[in-house]
Amino acid sequence: MNPRAVLFIAVLGLLFAAFAIELVRRRLVRPEYVLVWGVMAFGTGVLAFLAGCAPWLMTLSGLSYQSLVTLLGFLFTSGMVLTLTVIANRQGKRVIRLTQENALLRMEIERLRSTPAAQSSPAEDKGGDA
Amino acid sequence: MLKLLVILPAYNEGQCIRPVLAEIVRQQPHADLLVVNDGSIDDTVTAALQAGALVADLPHNLGIGGAMQTGFRYAKAHGYDVAVQVDADGQHPADQIQLLLNEMERSGVDLVIGSRFVEATGYRASLTRGVGIRFFARLLSALCHQRLTDTTSGFRAANRAAIAHLADNYACDYPEVESLISLHRAGYRICEVPVRMLPRQAGTSSISPLRSVYYMMKVAFAVLVGALSDARPPLAEDRPSTTPEAEA
Structure with missing residues (x-):
């Protein structure tokens, strides 16, 4: 080259x-x-x-140099997009799980807050702990 | 007594959820009601709380599958025997819930689907929806080797084993059909029972004709891939205590 x-x-x-x-x-x-x-x-x-690498690949694939470079660029881009798709999917699942857990935990907190024991004053709670 | 949870995924159903909940309480007084608010921007949460339901308030919209899975996670974590999925828009009459529970007790299956088409109930779907319903009914019947007529029905009852499976395996959008193939592949038993359904009490369906096409393509692909996936057998520790017979 x-x-x-x-x-x-x-x-x-x-x-x-x-x-x-x-x-x-x-x-x-x-x-x-x-x-x-x-x-x-x-x-x-x-x-x-x-x-020798490029000519060897050209012989192997039967492609011209320009076509070979274009193909390698396309393969790399496709690989990158696929990798990002997998990552996005994994992150999406995590977001869904966190969203669900968030909603369920907030519901549990609200339920505990509304129980009579939770409505006792903080001072009483501290006294009880001590 | 059967520990029963009724799960209502809700998105902007503030107009109709109150009477729906009131009717469920009247028909199933011992059931716990869980409304999963799927990022509504109206007063769905307030209306559900005032009606006495538990409310899991998702901070943003996950889609019907994400909302239902939240309900199944809650049911699994709190050891419910049966979880019934009911639409919050009033399409599923509360007096029909008992039909699902009776069929589950009678047949001992893991999932009972309330079907509009086992018997003639006068239900009329739009053209695109009707095509989709028939297409998936035939596809699932072939893949599951049993006659299924209403695979898109969101009126269902799941026992403890099915709850455990669905809590961990549930598609986010348009999950009804996919969940059936997932359950079938994992060895769970499914059956249908004829039910009556009503037109929604308020609002409009989110499934437009264009979305119906996307729905069919996406779900058909997912179902076919699901049919080729490795089966995950029911959890051994769940199975013995799941059937209503065991409960009795």
């Missing part, structure tokens, strides 16, 4: 990796969610610096 193209891809990959690390450093993204971006940066580096 053209040395200028290698340099361009390498700089782009490094910038991307630096941006991802900065997001983690600022605690905007948890490390586990950035790992997939790290894999992408690594893959980009392999394609850029291992001169």
Whole structure:
């Protein structure tokens, strides 16, 4: 590959990796969610610096270089979207569970508050504990 | 005596929930009533509390499945023998609840569905809804190897074992059909009993024709995937004490 193209891809990959690390450093993204971006940066580096890698993949797939890059980009994006879908689904389930528990616990609290024992004065309660 | 919980998922049903609750209290005086307020913006909570019901007030709308699952979680946590699902809009007459309980006691099944179509009850569905009802009735009948006529009915009674299953396995939106395949795959027994249903007392249904199409696609996909999923057998510790015979 053209040395200028290698340099361009390498700089782009490094910038991307630096941006991802900065997001983690600022605690905007948890490390586990950035790992997939790290894999992408690594893959980009392999394609850029291992001169034989791209031609080998082209021979293997029968695709031109442009098509190969487009396909890899599409596969990565699809993988990322799928990962995010799984994460969103998991978080959604947790939100539902928390919402349900919240409602049930608030109901229990209200019920306990309305019982005669709970309506005794705080001073009496403290005295009883002591 | 059977420890009975009547669960009413409610979304903006302030106009009609009071008489619905009053009628249930009249028909089932020993039952506990739990209204799961699904993020209503009207006075549903106030009306339900004034009618003497327990109210689980969800801070935001989860959909009918999320609301019902809240009820099943409560029923499971408090050891109810039977949980009956009743619509808060007055479509399910309170005097029909006993039919579900009688059938559960007679047949010993885990879930009894109140069906509009076992016998001719004069119920008339809209075109899209009617297509959906027939489609899922045939699909579920084939998958469950038994005749089911009203798989979308939200008028149901679940025993302790089914409550335990549904508390942990319940779809968030349009859950009725999915819950049947989930119960069937896990080895629970289901049957139907003919019931009479009424038009809703106030408000409008949230299922528009466009939503009906989404409903059919989403639920059909979920049911077919559910039919291929690994079955989870009923919990052994639940099973012996679940049937009304054991209770008796």
